[in-house]
Amino acid sequence: MSQGGIEARVLYRFFRTGDEEVLALKGISLRVDAGEFVAVVGPSGAGKSTLLACLSGSEEPSGGQVTIAGERISHRPEADRARLRARLIGLLHQQGNLFAHLSVENNIITAQRLAGPGPHPSPRTLLESVGLGDHARALPGQLSGGELARAGLAVALANDPAVLLADEPTGELDTITEKRVLDLLADAAARGTAILVASHSRQVAAVADRVVRLVDGKVMA
Numbered sequence: 105m106s107q108g109g110i111e112a113r114v115l116y117r118f119f120r121t122g123d124e125e126v127l128a129l130k131g132i133s134l135r136v137d138a139g140e141f142v143a144v145v146g147p148s149g150a151g152k153s154t155l156l157a158c159l160s161g162s163e164e165p166s167g168g169q170v171t172i173a174g175e176r177i178s179h180r181p182e183a184d185r186a187r188l189r190a191r192l193i194g195l196l197h198q199q200g201n202l203f204a205h206l207s208v209e210n211n212i213i214t215a216q217r218l219a220g221p222g223p224h225p226s227p228r229t230l231l232e233s234v235g236l237g238d239h240a241r242a243l244p245g246q247l248s249g250g251e252l253a254r255a256g257l258a259v260a261l262a263n264d265p266a267v268l269l270a271d272e273p274t275g276e277l278d279t280i281t282e283k284r285v286l287d288l289l290a291d292a293a294a295r296g297t298a299i300l301v302a303s304h305s306r307q308v309a310a311v312a313d314r315v316v317r318l319v320d321g322k323v324m325a
Contacts, residue, residue, distance in 0.1 A: 108138030108173050109298045110159060116167035117154050117321075123315040126196035128154045129165065130321040136300050141293040143312035145287070145288040150318040152302035156269050159300070160193055161185035190218040194260035194297075201256045202244040208255045209240040212262045217264035230258040234288055250281035257288055259295075268292060270301040274308065285302040286311050 117129040120257040124178040128151050136142045144152050159170055161177040165266065177188050195201055197318065202211045212227040231237050234254040240286065247255060260268055270289070274282040290311060293299045301308050309315050317324045 108296060109136050109140070110134045110170070110172045110267045110300070112155075112159060112168065112170050114168040115155070115158055115165045115170070117151075117158060118166040128321050129158065131168070132318075132321070132323055133168075134279070134316055134323065136298040138298050138304055139293055139296050141289065141290060141299040141311070141313045142301070143309045143315045144300060145304070145309055145315055146318035146324075148304075151321040154321075155318065156271050156300070156302055159267075160195060160269050161189050165235055166231070181203065184307070187220075190215075191220055191263060192266045194265035194268040196256055196268065197300060200244070200252060201259055202204065203245050204251070207241045207243060208258070210246070211244075211255070211259050213271040215259050215262035216279045222264075224262065224264055227258075227262075230261060231255075233291075235256045235284075250277060250284070253277055253281065253285050254288070257285060259296050261292060265297060267298045270299070270303075272305075273301065274305055279307075282307055 112132060112134050115129050115132045119126045119128055132155060144155065146152055158165045165178055172188065172192050175188060177185055203259055206214060207226045208231065212230055216224045224306060228237065228240060230241055234257055236251060236254055236258065239251065244252060274285055277285065289299055
């Protein structure tokens with residue numbers, strides 16, 4: 105694996121509901137190298153969101169391990185995982201990743217403070233790169249859906265992450281805005297970020313360097 109990428113080895117994830125045990129991930133192994141754009145596709149319930157949660161350290165896998173930029177993030181105390189997540193990972197979700205009470209610029213600044221010492225790209229440079237240079241002081245509630253998606257991407261890139269994980273980031277966007285967001289993700293990959301996007305969108309799969317298909321918690325050939 106290249107130093108800036110992410111690797112999952114034989115991931116399992118169990119959930120227990122009453123007396124019933126559900127196996128959400130069934131021995132998944134995958135790798136995304138620095139500069140690679142990978143799409144994870146599959147039907148609802150296939151395990152895409154659970155996979156991203158384990159990759160980001162938001163959830164602990166029941167078995168297996170995750171390594172990001174040469175550092176193991178799984179099976180560590182939550183405080184350690186949170187620190188690594190803030191420093192190494194950018195997260196982008198369909199429901200958004202911005203604090204409603206902070207301006208767009210201050211959302212970026214907050215993400216950079218959580219990541220720790222830089223160097224980090226300047227907030228204004230990030231906003232200009234996503235076409236929001238004139239919206240630095242706007243609150244999230246003052247932005248359109250497309251602007252919110254691009255502002256969320258700027259926040260996800262605030263810590264110059266080794267890996268960017270996105271869960272249905274274009275699910276509620278029109279075709280034109282979706283293309284713009286995907287172009288920005290491709291640009292981030294070209295700069296060396298490992299990009300993994302879980303999505304039902306055919307457009308995401310079309311622009312990805314590689315497509316990984318999940319069915320029933322397993323990677324299908």
